[in-house]
Amino acid sequence: MLLIRCPYCAMERPEVEFRHAGHAHIARDTGGDDRAWAEVLYLRDNPKGVVAERWRHVAGCARYFNCLRDTVSDRILKTYKAGEPMPDVAAPSAGASR
Amino acid sequence: MGFSSATKIIGPALVKVAGVRLTIKAVDLWMRRLRFSVFNLVRQALAHNSGWPEQWRSPEPKACYDAIIVGAGGHGLATAYYMAKEHGLTNVAVLEKGWLGGGNTGRNTTILRSNYLWEESEAIYEHSLKLWEGLSQDLNYNVMYSPRGVMMLAHNTHDAQVSKRHVHANRLAGIDNEWLTPDEAKAFCPILNISKDIRYPIVGAALQRRGGTARHDAVAWGYARAASARGVDIVQNCEVTGIRRGANGAVTGVDTSRGFVGAKKIGVVAAGHTSVVMAMAGVRMPLESYPLQALVSEPVKPMMPCVVMSNTIHAYMSQSDKGELVIGAGTDAYTSYSQTGGLHIATHTLEAICELFPAVRRLRMLRNWGGIVDVTPDRSPIIGKTPVPGLFVNCGWGTGGFKATPGSGHVFAHTVATGEPHPIAAPFTLDRFRTGRLIDEAAAAAVAH
Numbered sequence: 252m253l254l255i256r257c258p259y260c261a262m263e264r265p266e267v268e269f270r271h272a273g274h275a276h277i278a279r280d281t282g283g284d285d286r287a288w289a290e291v292l293y294l295r296d297n298p299k300g301v302v303a304e305r306w307r308h309v310a311g312c313a314r315y316f317n318c319l320r321d322t323v324s325d326r327i328l329k330t331y332k333a334g335e336p337m338p339d340v341a342a343p344s345a346g347a348s349r
Numbered sequence: 350m351g352f353s354s355a356t357k358i359i360g361p362a363l364v365k366v367a368g369v370r371l372t373i374k375a376v377d378l379w380m381r382r383l384r385f386s387v388f389n390l391v392r393q394a395l396a397h398n399s400g401w402p403e404q405w406r407s408p409e410p411k412a413c414y415d416a417i418i419v420g421a422g423g424h425g426l427a428t429a430y431y432m433a434k435e436h437g438l439t440n441v442a443v444l445e446k447g448w449l450g451g452g453n454t455g456r457n458t459t460i461l462r463s464n465y466l467w468e469e470s471e472a473i474y475e476h477s478l479k480l481w482e483g484l485s486q487d488l489n490y491n492v493m494y495s496p497r498g499v500m501m502l503a504h505n506t507h508d509a510q511v512s513k514r515h516v517h518a519n520r521l522a523g524i525d526n527e528w529l530t531p532d533e534a535k536a537f538c539p540i541l542n543i544s545k546d547i548r549y550p551i552v553g554a555a556l557q558r559r560g561g562t563a564r565h566d567a568v569a570w571g572y573a574r575a576a577s578a579r580g581v582d583i584v585q586n587c588e589v590t591g592i593r594r595g596a597n598g599a600v601t602g603v604d605t606s607r608g609f610v611g612a613k614k615i616g617v618v619a620a621g622h623t624s625v626v627m628a629m630a631g632v633r634m635p636l637e638s639y640p641l642q643a644l645v646s647e648p649v650k651p652m653m654p655c656v657v658m659s660n661t662i663h664a665y666m667s668q669s670d671k672g673e674l675v676i677g678a679g680t681d682a683y684t685s686y687s688q689t690g691g692l693h694i695a696t697h698t699l700e701a702i703c704e705l706f707p708a709v710r711r712l713r714m715l716r717n718w719g720g721i722v723d724v725t726p727d728r729s730p731i732i733g734k735t736p737v738p739g740l741f742v743n744c745g746w747g748t749g750g751f752k753a754t755p756g757s758g759h760v761f762a763h764t765v766a767t768g769e770p771h772p773i774a775a776p777f778t779l780d781r782f783r784t785g786r787l788i789d790e791a792a793a794a795a796v797a798h
Contacts, residue, residue: 252691253683267693271682273637289783293635293726297624299686322638322685 253325257308258316258332264308272305275317276337299323303337306330384489404570405577410584413611414442416765417603418618419589419626421445423454423565424743424750425618426572427758428765429581430488435759436766439580442612444605446588450569453620456720457751458643458665458677460656462499462560464519464526469776469788470729471522476773477756481563484755490571492563493670498655499560500529500537502705504549508661512555519557529554538655540708547704549662562656562667568754592630592740599738600630616741616765621686621721623744630737634744635726635782639680640719641748642690644699646712648672657705664701666709674709676702680722680748690719722748727781729788732761732774741765742779 253266274295281287296302302322307315319328319340328340383389383402393400416432418425421443432438461481463474485491503509512528519526531543534554543551573583584607591604592615602611619626621638648671658665665677678698681690695717703710725731725745730753732743743761746753760771770778781787 252693266682266691269682285783289635290633293782294633295624295635295637296628296633297637297684299622299625302684304683320683323687325683325685325687 253327255306255318255327256330257311257314258330259312259314260308262311264311268308268310270307270309272307272315275303275305301328301340305333385491404574405583408582408584410442410444410587410605410607410610411582412609413602414582415440415612416614416616417441417610417612418443418616418765419603420452420618420620420622421449421569421573421583421585422452422618422620423450423568423572423754424620424746424757424761425616426450426569426576426583427754428616428618428743428761429583429758430572430576430579431759431762432766433576433579433581435762438766441580442582442584442610443576444587444589444603444610445583445585446606448585449573449583450566453720453722453750454565454569454754456643456718457565458667458675459562459565459669459751460499460560460658460665460667460677460749461494461496461563461752462557462656463524463752464499464501464515464555464557464560465790466515466518467788467790468522470790471519471524472773473730473756473760473777474753475522475524476759477753478559480755480759482559484563484568484571488571488575490567490574492567492571494561494563496559496561497667498537498556498558500534500655500657501555502534502551502657502659502661503553503555504551504659504661506552509553512553516555524557525559526555526557529556538653538657540652540706541657542705542707549659549701549704551705560656562669564670565751568751572758589626589629592626594630594737597738600740614739614741614765616743616761618743618761620744620746620750621723623723623742627735627742630735630740632735632737632740632742634742635731635779636723636745637684638686638721638723639683640685640687640690641680641722642678642695642698642717642719644676644678644695644714644717645669645673646676646709647715649674649712652708653706659701659705662701662705664698664705666702666706673715674712676714680724686721688719688721722746722750724748727787728790730757730777731779732757732777733764733770733779734768735779 254263256263315333318330329338418429429443463478481494503512516526531551535541535543588606589603593601595601600615617626624634624636627634653668656667663679678695724747731745760774763771
């Protein structure tokens with residue numbers, strides 16, 4: 252189980268208090284083109300390495316925030332409030348780039 | 350048969366007497382082609398089982414092939430086998446970064462069934478189930494196909510309605526599926542707890558009698574052996590690190606940890622790593638990779654004659670021929686390539702198992718592991734062409750790919766060999782996520798199966 256720091260509550264809380272809410276920083280303005288809309292709805296980078304994702308603290312403040320996590324080690328690098336720009340963090344482990 | 354067996358006795362003598370390299374080679378060749386039969390089993394038993402040959406070759410990769418399959422799991426090996434058998438394509442390599450069958454093929458809970466809701470799904474899973482029925486004979490390898498019945502439990506009114514809808518849809522498509530009362534369910538699986546005072550009482554069950562299990566490792570080994578015998582090169586410890594494309598955009602081959610290997614056709618069958626491999630060709634996929642867990646108990650005497658699944662409380666169980674109870678849990682909430690899942694996911698499943706099967710409460714769990722499953726938005730697979738000429742993909746089997754192994758390989762072999770989708774595979778395009786023609790099994794089928 253992950254320990255996740257909610258940036259609003261400023262506390263590390265167990266994963267079961269949260270809901271995963273998919274990839275973060277997806278721009279939803281597509282101009283109505285089918286291909287662009289399919290990209291927004293369905294296509295994902297699904298990276299083996301650092302992923303930017305949304306979590307919601309359902310059993311706490313109930314707010315959405317963003318998180319950078321390494322999908323190889325599951326280590327959380329940074330959580331930050333929705334609307335803030337993606338922090339610049341270096342790739343954390345040798346395994347992440349493989 | 351008798352001739353090759355006789356060679357086993359005469360062969361070594363010939364080698365000794367003549368000392369001719371050619372004879373050694375000839376004996377070696379006969380050994381490799383040794384088929385499994387009652388006669389050969391007896392022969393090998395008398396020789397203390399010392400004469401069984403290697404089951405597949407381990408060649409160095411050639412400079413160039415007609416086609417390359419990326420991933421030597423069940424689906425990839427089946428693809429190569431049917432390409433050789435049905436389409437005469439034998440200049441084919443299967444490249445595997447680890448060892449053969451070491452990914453999800455060796456990590457699943459071996460359940461087979463075809464009782465899906467939509468016609469497209471029914472067609473491909475039933476195609477697969479029919480192939481399972483004759484697979485051991487076709488491969489000359491015992492995959493231990495056991496049609497012991499798959500029973501899916503209903504715990505409330507909504508479950509019962511959905512299950513009955515499945516039963517009716519399946520029967521319209523000519524696929525067996527029947528509705529059981531709680532008493533009938535208990536008669537079919539005596540260790541089931543059907544008392545009305547449990548947290549999620551059983552109100553009925555849908556039973557597919559032709560469903561069951563097969564031995565997962567044997568499926569990989571059987572396909573590898575049969576493909577290798579037809580000339581397919583299976584190259585293990587050979588990780589694909591790049592996909593090369595020519596000036597016209599078409600693929601020209603792959604960079605690997607063992608050098609460049611050329612091919613005009615590449616079929617990616619990389620399960621949880623499909624997004625990573627496809628990114629090498631610049632293709633983004635509608636996939637997310639999640640850890641999915643399973644567990645086995647200590648082995649006990651036969652106590653469970655069938656497979657039981659419950660989608661609502663997320664637990665399923667069967668008993669292996671070794672006696673272990675094989676239990677499937679759910680996926681984690683987040684995407685990951687870690688091949689381990691959270692303990693709370695497995696615990697949640699065991700709570701449900703203990704309620705459904707009180708007899709197993711004091712059993713200890715021997716092993717718990719995870720595999721990485723590639724999940725599509727509509728929980729149906731993607732089988733077919735990609736925007737890159739010469740590049741094909743077979744992925745998105747998510748939490749339930751094992752049952753589809755023969756059918757998936759069979760239709761994908763057609764797709765790669767002919768360049769056009771097999772009719773059964775035709776609805777499962779990558780393009781459906783643009784057109785909106787989804788095959789939405791997300792709510793209809795089991796979450797994990």
